[in-house]
Amino acid sequence: MNANLKKFLAIIVIVCSVAASGCSFRSESRQQLLTISNQVARALASCDFDELETYIDKESDVNSLDQWEEWNARLTFVPGRFYEDSNSVNAVKMIADAITYELYPDTVKISDNSGSIKCVFTIPDYQQAVQRDDVVLLDDFRSALFKKVPLEYEVTLNFRQKDGNWFITECSDIMNVIYDFTNYEYSYIIPLKDLVIGSQWIDIPYMGYYEEMQFIGYGIQFVEGTDYSGIYCVIRYNGREIKREYDSNYSTVDAFEDGVPTENWGYDTYLATGDYEFTFYDSDGNELVSESITVYSY
Numbered sequence: 001m002n003a004n005l006k007k008f009l010a011i012i013v014i015v016c017s018v019a020a021s022g023c024s025f026r027s028e029s030r031q032q033l034l035t036i037s038n039q040v041a042r043a044l045a046s047c048d049f050d051e052l053e054t055y056i057d058k059e060s061d062v063n064s065l066d067q068w069e070e071w072n073a074r075l076t077f078v079p080g081r082f083y084e085d086s087n088s089v090n091a092v093k094m095i096a097d098a099i100t101y102e103l104y105p106d107t108v109k110i111s112d113n114s115g116s117i118k119c120v121f122t123i124p125d126y127q128q129a130v131q132r133d134d135v136v137l138l139d140d141f142r143s144a145l146f147k148k149v150p151l152e153y154e155v156t157l158n159f160r161q162k163d164g165n166w167f168i169t170e171c172s173d174i175m176n177v178i179y180d181f182t183n184y185e186y187s188y189i190i191p192l193k194d195l196v197i198g199s200q201w202i203d204i205p206y207m208g209y210y211e212e213m214q215f216i217g218y219g220i221q222f223v224e225g226t227d228y229s230g231i232y233c234v235i236r237y238n239g240r241e242i243k244r245e246y247d248s249n250y251s252t253v254d255a256f257e258d259g260v261p262t263e264n265w266g267y268d269t270y271l272a273t274g275d276y277e278f279t280f281y282d283s284d285g286n287e288l289v290s291e292s293i294t295v296y297s298y
Contacts, residue, residue, distance in 0.1 A: 017249045018193035029161075033115045036166040037103055037157050041119050044178060049075045057160050066228055071175060074182045082182065091141055091186035098124045098146075099178070113161040121153045126181045138188040153177050192231070194280040195223045199289045211296045213271045218278040219250025220289050230283025237261050238274045247268060251278055263297065273297045 036055065043052040058068070074082050078098065083089045087298045100122045101199055107118040129135065129144040155174050159166040202217030224243070233251035235243040242259055245251045253276065255262045261272035277292035 030112055033108060033166055034105055037117045040168050041101045041103055045099045047075045047096045055168050056171045056256055057169045067168055086188040087138055087188050087190055090138060091188050093124050094142055094145055095181045115159045117157050119155055119157050121178045123151045125151050130184050137189050141188045192286050195226045196220050196222055196288055210293055213295045215254040217252040220280055233278055233279055233280045236277040271295050
């Protein structure tokens with residue numbers, strides 16, 4: 001083999017080695033981009049700002065520190081600056097918890113230190129749900145939210161490579177799109193009945209057999225912080241209303257009130273024997289709880 005041929009073959013080997021090395025590098029870089037893009041998309045879909053922040057190239061965004069702090073506050077989902085109360089938080093979390101995503105690996109593009117990939121985020125159709133005037137209760141909002149075909153937002157995740165790591169650029173633009181639902185007002189209520197956590201008779205020592213009673217009390221407990229103004233309790237004796245009390249979560253009846261049926265045994269006055277029923281209602285007349293006891297005499 002002559003010298004020129006040896007040189008030519010050596011050059012071919014070097015070129016092939018460089019090409020193979022370049023292909024290997026691009027393949028490795030592509031895999032890194034796929035991995036990081038999946039992590040970023042998952043953080044976006046999970047509304048996990050703490051996780052997302054670790055992947056953001058903030059130098060590529062024009063957002064100020066205040067704007068990043070605003071996103072953090074919006075995605076924390078607590079009552080306060082952006083959400084009126086716990087019901088508003090529950091409504092917006094219904095949307096956030098249902099966000100999904102799909103990446104399209106065949107759309108990956110890498111050029112020098114830049115890369116991109118297409119991603120589609122699927123979000124419940126909150127836009128039509130918030131426009132419905134007939135939706136008042138939180139449960140109704142849930143039904144309306146998932147009744148329609150979900151919204152789909154196709155975005156391009158752009159990345160920049162620094163020191164061997166990929167960081168997402170222009171992230172605020174994507175957040176403005178998929179987190180648009182945090183800009184809406186969600187004024188829904190939970191039925192008061194769903195906030196009742198218990199009930200009990202008051203100052204009655206023995207449950208099951210009641211005799212010579214001069215006082216009966218009954219109350220209900222709500223989730224802490226519940227506004228139960230407007231509720232009322234109707235007390236019935238043998239099916240006939242004898243008393244009604246408003247704006248209290250407990251109600252009482254005793255033998256010394258006007259209009260209360262009584263019996264005199266010896267020198268004392270007692271509640272008349274019979275059935276006493278306590279029924280609590282919300283301000284719209286919907287029954288919350290109802291219990292009854294029977295009073296006996298010797």
